[in-house]
Amino acid sequence: MARRPLPRILTNSGAHVARGRELARTAGAGATDVLHPLITVARGLGRLAVAARRRWAAAPKDRRGPLLFLVASLLLVVVLTPYGPVLAAAATMAAAAWKGRDGAARRPRGAPDEDQARRLTSLYEALVPYFSTADDPAPLYAHGGEWQGPFETHEFDGTGRVSRLVLRYPPYFPDGEPEARARIEQLLHAKAGRGREYRFVWDEEANRLTLEVLPPLPADLTAQAFVTAPGETVLGFTDPTEISRTLPLGEGEGGERRDVPPVVWRTGARSTEPHLLALGSPGSGTSTLLRCVALQALRHGDVLIVDGGAAGEYACLTGRDGVVAVECSPAGARASLEWAARETERRLIAANRARQSGLAVPEDTRRPLWIVVDRPAALGHLAAAEGGADPQALLQVPLRHGRAANVTVVVAEHMESAEALSEAVRQHTRARVVLGPASVAQLAAVLGAAPRTTPPALVPPGRGYARLGAGPVLRVQVPTTPDPYDETAGEAHRAAVLELLPPRAAGTAGSTAPAAAAEPVNEAVEPPEVAGVPAVDIVKDPKSLDEPHLAPDPEPAEPARAEL
Numbered sequence: 001m002a003r004r005p006l007p008r009i010l011t012n013s014g015a016h017v018a019r020g021r022e023l024a025r026t027a028g029a030g031a032t033d034v035l036h037p038l039i040t041v042a043r044g045l046g047r048l049a050v051a052a053r054r055r056w057a058a059a060p061k062d063r064r065g066p067l068l069f070l071v072a073s074l075l076l077v078v079v080l081t082p083y084g085p086v087l088a089a090a091a092t093m094a095a096a097a098w099k100g101r102d103g104a105a106r107r108p109r110g111a112p113d114e115d116q117a118r119r120l121t122s123l124y125e126a127l128v129p130y131f132s133t134a135d136d137p138a139p140l141y142a143h144g145g146e147w148q149g150p151f152e153t154h155e156f157d158g159t160g161r162v163s164r165l166v167l168r169y170p171p172y173f174p175d176g177e178p179e180a181r182a183r184i185e186q187l188l189h190a191k192a193g194r195g196r197e198y199r200f201v202w203d204e205e206a207n208r209l210t211l212e213v214l215p216p217l218p219a220d221l222t223a224q225a226f227v228t229a230p231g232e233t234v235l236g237f238t239d240p241t242e243i244s245r246t247l248p249l250g251e252g253e254g255g256e257r258r259d260v261p262p263v264v265w266r267t268g269a270r271s272t273e274p275h276l277l278a279l280g281s282p283g284s285g286t287s288t289l290l291r292c293v294a295l296q297a298l299r300h301g302d303v304l305i306v307d308g309g310a311a312g313e314y315a316c317l318t319g320r321d322g323v324v325a326v327e328c329s330p331a332g333a334r335a336s337l338e339w340a341a342r343e344t345e346r347r348l349i350a351a352n353r354a355r356q357s358g359l360a361v362p363e364d365t366r367r368p369l370w371i372v373v374d375r376p377a378a379l380g381h382l383a384a385a386e387g388g389a390d391p392q393a394l395l396q397v398p399l400r401h402g403r404a405a406n407v408t409v410v411v412a413e414h415m416e417s418a419e420a421l422s423e424a425v426r427q428h429t430r431a432r433v434v435l436g437p438a439s440v441a442q443l444a445a446v447l448g449a450a451p452r453t454t455p456p457a458l459v460p461p462g463r464g465y466a467r468l469g470a471g472p473v474l475r476v477q478v479p480t481t482p483d484p485y486d487e488t489a490g491e492a493h494r495a496a497v498l499e500l501l502p503p504r505a506a507g508t509a510g511s512t513a514p515a516a517a518a519e520p521v522n523e524a525v526e527p528p529e530v531a532g533v534p535a536v537d538i539v540k541d542p543k544s545l546d547e548p549h550l551a552p553d554p555e556p557a558e559p560a561r562a563e564l
């Protein structure tokens with residue numbers, strides 16, 4: 001079928017419309033040229049107004065009165081000055097013209113680029129349901145609102161992800177409730193980019209939340225003779241923002257020195273957290289932590305090691321000066337712990353007598369004694385299988401009274417066996433370490449408080465959290481302290497540990513059952529004669545140790561920790 005031609009009006013109208021558009025565009029361009037200065041000034045005035053509004057919104061409420069007064073005073077001065085209003089108008093126009101020019105809008109210094117602005121908008125929008133209510137007449141957060149209002153500071157890393165953000169939140173947000181805080185922290189963690197560790201600082205007075213990305217803790221720190229005072233033990237290293245003290249460490253191949261903030265645990269008679277509990281998943285590094293602690297303890301004291309794991313991880317300490325015994329079997333552990341309990345009592349009695357007589361506490365009572373127990377749950381299980389009592393019961397006296405007797409107890413256990421720990425261990429270990437992957441709930445249960453940082457995506461061995469008494473929860477990296485007989489460990493690290501080992505005690509070379517452990521009970525429990533006071537052998541019946549001689553402590557003022 002032949003095509004019918006279109007009516008003329010339709011075929012020619014396209015050309016007319018195009019010509020019309022061209023004319024309109026030319027007229028528009030001409031008008032824009034003519035009105036350009038006016039447009040620039042109007043745009044500048046708009047920007048000045050927006051900036052003033054933001055400043056006003058950002059100003060704390062208590063500063064708004066003085067600010068208003070200052071502005072009113074300036075206006076009065078301007079009005080009263082000859083030609084003041086004219087000069088002020090000219091200055092405002094000039095400022096508006098400067099602010100309104102095309103280049104000024106592009107990227108003010110420090111302003112985010114398009115991608116960064118999109119990330120901030122997404123963070124802002126995600127926070128709206130948490131930081132706004134329907135009754136708020138002027139919400140700080142509202143869908144479609146501007147992030148520039150509440151987000152005071154923002155920084156980005158090289159990959160374009162947020163590395164620091166300071167934001168304000170409304171005063172009615174329940175920032176005192178851990179659950180409410182946790183919801184915000186989880187949200188920001190997810191939205192700002194997973195795979196990094198964040199610290200959250202809540203300023204409840206100013207309704208301000210700071211989010212910071214933390215660099216990973218250095219994992220290449222090796223065990224060495226740390227520069228610490230007697231009674232101080234380095235558990236690991238943490239963030240410089242948390243601890244102002246630093247320890248000089250020799251590092252790396254070249255041995256260059258570096259200063260690192262340590263987590264220092266203080267033990268002894270004045271310590272408020274005289275005993276330590278370390279929990280972790282298998283392979284998280286708790287035995288390594290205990291080895292590190294034992295090596296430091298041996299510099300000033302004696303160490304008894306009970307290894308429930310029985311993997312020979314403390315074999316390097318056997319027969320060394322200051323090492324009372326390294327026990328792996330339930331029977332050996334029981335004998336050694338019985339001895340330790342009696343030794344604690346002997347020390348207490350000797351110290352009391354000395355004090356009553358106005359004498360100095362004897363040297364053999366002052367020298368610190370460390371009882372290091374790795375995986376007591378395994379020992380308890382073995383003992384039960386053999387029909388015996390749980391050796392953990394013998395820790396009760398050293399745990400309760402060890403502080404006054406200079407006896408320190410260190411216990412490590414797998415997280416999943418934590419419920420097998422005795423009540424005394426839970427009650428009296430106020431220094432706590434959790435290594436390896438752990439949920440926030442687990443950390444809060446063990447440490448008594450949740451960390452202020454998010455967990456790392458990948459947890460290297462020896463990485464975790466520490467809390468000393470009621471102090472803050474600190475991230476911690478335990479120094480590499482491998483078993484020097486472990487051939488899979490690095491040569492340099494093994495050599496470093498070997499160097500820290502005390503010399504072998506005379507006559508014990510190659511011995512795996514030190515004399516002290518073989519005859520643990522009656523050697524040390526004879527209290528020394530103190531002038532004017534008759535010596536009493538407090539150990540008559542070894543069984544009586546199951547019922548400790550000393551009256552139980554009153555309940556501690558603050559329970560050591562929440563439920564494990």
Ligand SMILES: Nc1ncnc2c1ncn2[C@@H]1O[C@H](COP(=O)(O)OP(=O)(O)OP(=O)(O)O)[C@@H](O)[C@H]1O
Nearest residue numbers: 280281282283284285286287288461462478479480
């Ligand atoms: N602080 C550390 N730095 C570097 N490597 C570590 C650290 N701690 C542990 N490791 C490595 O992790 C491995 C396991 O450590 P360790 O035996 O101490 O863990 P564990 O928690 O005692 O495990 P398990 O109870 O199952 O024996 C070690 O072989 C060691 O190489």
